[in-house]
Amino acid sequence: MGHRITSVLSALNIARSTYYQWKNWQPSQRETRRNALKTAIKAVYNTNRGIYGYRRIAAFLRFILKTDVGDRLVWELMNELNLKSRMVKKSYKKPTTTTDTPQKPNLMKKLDDLSGVLATDITYIQLMNREWVYLATDITYIQLMNREWVYLATVYDPEKRRVVSYELSPEMTKEFATSVVVKALRANGKPKMIHSDMGSQYTSSLFEGTLQNSGINHSYSRKGHPYDNARIESFHSLIKREMIYHEEYRTIDDVRVSVEWYVNWYNNSRINSRTDWLQAA
Structure with missing residues (x-):
């Protein structure tokens, strides 16, 4: 059995104006653009296996996808998406090698x-x-x-x-x-x-x-x-x-x-x- 929306809102202590504002909400042009950029950023990031940081992704968006975007905005959006370049500075303790051969011409x-x-x-x-x-x-x-x-x-x-x-x-x-x-x-x-x-x-x-x-x-x-x-x-x-x-x-x-x-x-x-x-x- 259905319920009158006014009764539901009253029970939840939600103002009618708040409900209708939510129901009729449309994303702003700025928010629409940011969401589109996030989609593009995730695609570039995943295609390159998480190797690229924000500078290279920003460059890719500008010059490959012809998108007008700055490094700072890409950095902000990657932070919101929790995306970071996976490059690390790990190293091995590799075996050492030596040579007794006299120096040859460089x-x-x-x-x-x-x-x-x-x-x-x-x-x-x-x-x-x-x-x-x-x-x-x-x-x-x-x-x-x-x-x-x-x-x-x-x-x-x-x-x-x-x-x-x-x-x-x-x-x-x-x-x-x-x-x-x-x-x-x-x-x-x-x-x-x-x-x-x-x-x-x-x-x-x-x-x-x-x-x-x-x-x-x-x-x-x-x-x-x-x-x-x-x-x-x-x-x-x-x-x-x-x-x-x-x-x-x-x-x-x-x-x-x-x-x-x-x-x-x-x-x-x-x-x-x-x-x-x-x-x-």
């Missing part, structure tokens, strides 16, 4: 001296009427739940900030280090130079011979100077902070799924600080 340092600019910021250098092109390679560590290690070897284009090739292995061997370079050469042609650290995998006869047979110069970071290979070091740091440290891996295949997704996203979608429209944000 061609990047020579290019730095001759060009008057930072070698870590160079890929294409006009030097003595020749165009020099280099790629960087390095190996980083990923720990499984059982405390065993998986190794990620990468070949990286520092100028384009793009992963050229990568491989995963349960062992850090000279064959492993060489295979990822061979894969890069098959897919992308031959650079003038490849830069690496002085690890035993990179000073091995197999690795050196592979580059020599391909007519590629080998440049080496100075011992104790990891920033000579700063761009690829930065990539390995990013993949760990934005992806690896948030996952728990039981097997190397679990790692492979994450790395495959991240590399594809990094190469094709990720907003980086050099993107023109992000700098203009």
Whole structure:
């Protein structure tokens, strides 16, 4: 049996004016816009697996979705939605490695001296009427739940900030280090130079011979100077902070799924600080 609304309101001690104001309520233009922005923010956040913070999401909204919005408003709305970038600064206590190999030539340092600019910021250098092109390679560590290690070897284009090739292995061997370079050469042609650290995998006869047979110069970071290979070091740091440290891996295949997704996203979608429209944000 129905009840007269006036009786119900009286029983609940609610004024009739309050009830009708609620019944006829329409969201303001400002509130409608904020709700629409929240929907868009959640979509961008989830699509990028929670990696983006408010600045990158704001830039994405402005320059991809053509939405007029400021960083501050996106920050406020993300706080209301309880959304935060998941990037962390976790690190492993990885095994230490040493090398007794005497220092080999740092061609990047020579290019730095001759060009008057930072070698870590160079890929294409006009030097003595020749165009020099280099790629960087390095190996980083990923720990499984059982405390065993998986190794990620990468070949990286520092100028384009793009992963050229990568491989995963349960062992850090000279064959492993060489295979990822061979894969890069098959897919992308031959650079003038490849830069690496002085690890035993990179000073091995197999690795050196592979580059020599391909007519590629080998440049080496100075011992104790990891920033000579700063761009690829930065990539390995990013993949760990934005992806690896948030996952728990039981097997190397679990790692492979994450790395495959991240590399594809990094190469094709990720907003980086050099993107023109992000700098203009």
